[in-house]
Amino acid sequence: MLEIQCPYCDEKRPELEFSYAGEAHIVRPDAKEQAAMSDEDWAKYLFIRDNVRGEHAERWWHNAGCNMFFNAVRDTVTDKFVMTYKMGLPRRTPAQIEKARKAKS
Ligand SMILES: [Zn+2]
Structure with a gap:
């Protein structure tokens, strides 16, 4: 069974305790930015996501554990988690991903 490292519990837990929660690092525009957005740009914000082959930054939810959301880098080809990190931390750099x-290995 696939195990995922929860950065809040600081331990590996079975995949069944987690839920995928979408692409990471999508920033909601504030009210002023929303007012200035076209319908097309708003639709892109709401619906258009990257469809990466390889390392993908994702948000996950430890819904049957600590109930916290966190970010992860997962390889979509191998379905292996490269790293997980707490919400609020910046997107991982290619150097950080390679190090992890x-x-x-
Ligand atoms: Zn947890």
């Missing part, structure tokens, strides 16, 4: 990938 090497640490796992």
Whole structure:
């Protein structure tokens, strides 16, 4: 069974305790930005997401555990988690991802 490292519980837990919660690092425009957006730009914000082959930044929810949301980098080709990190931290750089990938192998 696939296990996912929860950065809040600080332990690996079975995948069944987690739910995918969409692409990470999507920032909601504030009210002023929303007012200035076209319908097309608003639709892009709401519905258009990256469809990456390889490392993808995702948001996950430990819904049957600590109930916290966190971010993860998952390889969509192998379905392996490269790293997980707490919400509010910036998008991981390619160097950080490579370092985490090497640490796992
Ligand atoms: Zn947790």
